[in-house]
Amino acid sequence: MAADNQLRLGVEALIKQVDQHWRHIRIHTCGIWENLAWDGPGRFFELNYLAVGSQLVIQDGQAVQLKQGDLFAVQDTLRNSACADGQFRLYYVGFHSDQAELNAAFRNLFARLKLDTSPMSLQGLQQDYAAMMAELNLGRYDSALVKQHFLHLLVRIYHGVAQSAQSPHHKLVQAVMHDLHEQWHAGERLLLAEISERYSLNERYLNRLFKQETGVTIGSYMNTIRLEHAKRLLETTSMPITAIAHAAGFYDGAHFSRTFKGKEGVSPQDYRAMHRNG
Known part of the structure; x- marks a missing residue:
C-alpha cells in the first residue's frame, strides 16, 4: 500500500x-x-x-x-x-x-x-x-x-x-461520507451511532476505519460539513452568529465560535468582516 x-x-x-x-x-x-x-x-x-x-x-x-x-x-x-x-x-x-x-x-x-x-x-x-x-x-x-x-x-x-491502491474499506468509507452529506442536506442530525448501526459496525471500529482511509475522524469530518455551511452563511447573509450556529448544527454559539476559530484561525465575526472587506 x-x-x-x-x-x-x-x-x-x-x-x-x-x-x-x-x-x-x-x-x-x-x-x-x-x-x-x-x-x-x-x-x-x-x-x-x-x-x-x-x-x-x-x-x-x-x-x-x-x-x-x-x-x-x-x-x-x-x-x-x-x-x-x-x-x-x-x-x-x-x-x-x-x-x-x-x-x-x-x-x-x-x-x-x-x-x-x-x-x-x-x-x-x-x-x-x-x-x-x-x-x-x-x-x-x-x-x-x-x-x-x-x-x-x-x-x-x-x-x-x-x-x-484503494483499501478494502474504501467503498465503505465513501458510502459513509455520502450518507453524512445526504443527512446534512436533508436537515437531519449527524449521529455516529446511527451511521454505525446502519452498517452493523461498532462505533469505535467504524471511526478507526474512517480515519485510516481519510486521515480524520468522523467527528472531524462532520464538523467540516457544518463549518463549510456556516462559512457560506457568514459570507452571504446577515444572520446573527447564534442563528448561524444553530443552522449549521452546533449546540450553541459558544461551541460554534470555539470550533470555528480552532479550524479557521479567526472568530466567526472576524471571518465575516474579512469577507465583507474583501
Missing part, C-alpha cells in the same frame, strides 16, 4: 512538472494506426491507446498482449517494436522534452508503472487523442487544448493508480 501511494505521488509530481514546463514538451506525432503491422525502432516516448480490437505487440523481444481499452507506454530507449496485421485501431501520441530532467521523470515513472509491459485498462481516452489530433493537424502546436488533453491522459493514469 505504501508503494502504491508513492507511485500515485510520483504521477502527481509528473503532472505538475508537465503543467509548469509545457513549453519544453514537444509533440512529435499524434494519430491513428489501424489494422496494419508495424516493425521499427523507437524514437521518443509514446502513450498508445487500443480503442478497438486486441493485439500482440513485441517490444524489445517481450510480448505484450493488448485488449480494447488498454493504455501502454513506449520508452524513448526502445530499440524495436513490432506487431502483426489484425483488426484493431490504435491511437498514439509521440512526445519528448528538451529538458533532460523531464525526460528522466517520464522514463522513471513509466518504468515504475510498467506501462510498457503491463498496460492499464482505461475507458474513453480516444476523445482526448482525437482532440489533440485535430489541433495538431491545424498547426496549433502550442494550443492550450493540446496541453489540456495531454494532461488528461496523465490524470487518467493517476486515477488508475489511485484506484488500484
